[in-house]
Amino acid sequence: MDVTDKTGVRERVVEIRDLHKSFGNYHVLQGVNLDLYRGENLVVLGKSGTGKSVLIKIIVGLLNADSGSVKVLGSEVDKIDYKSLLSLRLRVGFSFQNSALYDSMTVRQNLEFPLVRNRRNLTKGEVAAEVERVLDAVGLLQTLNQMPSELSGGQRKRIGIARTLILQPDIMLYDEPTAGLDPITCLEINGLINEVQERFHTSSIVITHDLTCAKAVGDRVAMLLDGTFQRQGTFEEVFNTDDERVKTFYDYNFIQ
Amino acid sequence: MAEDNEKKPGRISRMFLVLYDVWQFIGRFFKEAFLPPYEGKELMRQCYDIGYRSLLLISLTGFITGVVFTKQSRPSLAEFGATSWLPSLVGIALLRTLAPLLTALIAAGKVGSSIGAELGSMRVTEQIDAMEVSATNPFKFLVSTRVLAATITIPILTFYTAMVGMLGALLNVYTNEETSWQAFFSSSLESITFLDVIASTIKAVLFGFTIGMVGCYQGYNSSKGTEGVGKAANAAVVTGMFLVFVEEVITVQFFGLFRT
Numbered sequence A: 001m002d003v004t005d006k007t008g009v010r011e012r013v014v015e016i017r018d019l020h021k022s023f024g025n026y027h028v029l030q031g032v033n034l035d036l037y038r039g040e041n042l043v044v045l046g047k048s049g050t051g052k053s054v055l056i057k058i059i060v061g062l063l064n065a066d067s068g069s070v071k072v073l074g075s076e077v078d079k080i081d082y083k084s085l086l087s088l089r090l091r092v093g094f095s096f097q098n099s100a101l102y103d104s105m106t107v108r109q110n111l112e113f114p115l116v117r118n119r120r121n122l123t124k125g126e127v128a129a130e131v132e133r134v135l136d137a138v139g140l141l142q143t144l145n146q147m148p149s150e151l152s153g154g155q156r157k158r159i160g161i162a163r164t165l166i167l168q169p170d171i172m173l174y175d176e177p178t179a180g181l182d183p184i185t186c187l188e189i190n191g192l193i194n195e196v197q198e199r200f201h202t203s204s205i206v207i208t209h210d211l212t213c214a215k216a217v218g219d220r221v222a223m224l225l226d227g228t229f230q231r232q233g234t235f236e237e238v239f240n241t242d243d244e245r246v247k248t249f250y251d252y253n254f255i256q
Numbered sequence B: 001m002a003e004d005n006e007k008k009p010g011r012i013s014r015m016f017l018v019l020y021d022v023w024q025f026i027g028r029f030f031k032e033a034f035l036p037p038y039e040g041k042e043l044m045r046q047c048y049d050i051g052y053r054s055l056l057l058i059s060l061t062g063f064i065t066g067v068v069f070t071k072q073s074r075p076s077l078a079e080f081g082a083t084s085w086l087p088s089l090v091g092i093a094l095l096r097t098l099a100p101l102l103t104a105l106i107a108a109g110k111v112g113s114s115i116g117a118e119l120g121s122m123r124v125t126e127q128i129d130a131m132e133v134s135a136t137n138p139f140k141f142l143v144s145t146r147v148l149a150a151t152i153t154i155p156i157l158t159f160y161t162a163m164v165g166m167l168g169a170l171l172n173v174y175t176n177e178e179t180s181w182q183a184f185f186s187s188s189l190e191s192i193t194f195l196d197v198i199a200s201t202i203k204a205v206l207f208g209f210t211i212g213m214v215g216c217y218q219g220y221n222s223s224k225g226t227e228g229v230g231k232a233a234n235a236a237v238v239t240g241m242f243l244v245f246v247e248e249v250i251t252v253q254f255f256g257l258f259r260t
């Protein structure tokens, strides 16, 4: 099902082949094939419950696939041991759909957590500087000493992204970064995603329902329908079709 | 990590599946808790937390138990004109059974439930997954530290309870028999053997380990959804208390073998 890519010989950082995953009788992913090339932003579209979150959870090894192969930065995720998996995860950032901030820690401690635990040679000052750098990147410096419970949904989402960025991963997986946010914040997040791509040459998978976001950040778009990627390509290529399901998805988004 | 739902197994095999799961959980604890990198800072924080959380309640309960137990035992001893045995009777009762059991039950209620609820809500809101993906081993950071902290702190609390209970007993004896506190303590300490101290320590370590393990197991494996958190906290208390009683019976039998 691979669409020939005009990027040709570019290096693949994520390579998924014939991936299957079921929960009970529900066959969520039915033979997914997907490539992520170095330096690109790939948008994954699909309606609710089609298994988008499941897909990226399999990429970081939070869920195990039933069959198929998932290669991330050259390693087979479900074949390596736990220690190698942890060091692989250092290079893959994952921002959760629901932010998943640590409730018992302040924003500062949330951001410090991955850093102090994985880069033990950093001084206190360096850690503080890093924290401020990413917090500034998401525009939330003023929340430094607040608790997650005191933040709005959009702010939490941005802190969640900042916490992922702090380790400067090679690959970013964003799970619905703009869902439930106002249009202006959406624009800011889109800008942030593009900036991360340009500044750090990060390769990203962005899951979204939001076509404005898809258009703004996606170098390439893939649409998950009935458990497989039936359409991949540029935004225009994907939506230039007679497929009713794709058209409904498009129409609904813009009428909204 | 991955939840695999196969065909619904029958009741008996489900029980064995749970037992196997628990066994693996315990095994993972021993595999990970004692290998570097150590989570010393988090361990200290948990110890402090557990101690701090139960201190007030334990002080109160221990003291009252000391007073009441002494008061209620007096008439039976007075019948034989043996009220002078009160200090040693109370000392033995507190050290051997009352203090370990009281401390463990209170800890199962306070510590077990809060560990269950805390880890449960971290599971439900994907905070545990967030630790995984930021390359921290959440089992080591969350479970190992809490189980170790409970195993270390609850024995300390147990001896503290025994001491506070003795103070309660002293108060009661002092107001009734006018024994000096020196005489009270020397007569109660005289009757306590080395075996008593060892047996209580081992028992308290076992209780602490159990309470920490049960709380962590329930919370760490809590089901998704907010009702999962409540269930985890509740199951932590019920299972914890039940196991404490079972272990109490077994250890009493076991150490009875050494007493002649």
Ligand SMILES: Nc1ncnc2c1ncn2[C@@H]1O[C@H](COP(=O)(O)OP(=O)(O)OP(=O)(O)O)[C@@H](O)[C@H]1O
Pocket: A023, A028, A046, A047, A048, A049, A050, A051, A052, A053, A054, A055, A097, B003
């Ligand atoms: N841990 C799990 N256990 C059982 N079923 C699950 C689990 N995770 C996901 N599912 C099921 O898999 C399906 C796909 O879930 P997923 O979260 O990937 O959807 P999604 O495409 O991300 O949807 P949304 O856009 O609403 O976030 C859902 O029907 C869900 O019920």
Ligand SMILES: [Mg+2]
Pocket: A052, A053, A054, A097, A175
């Ligand atoms: Mg999702």
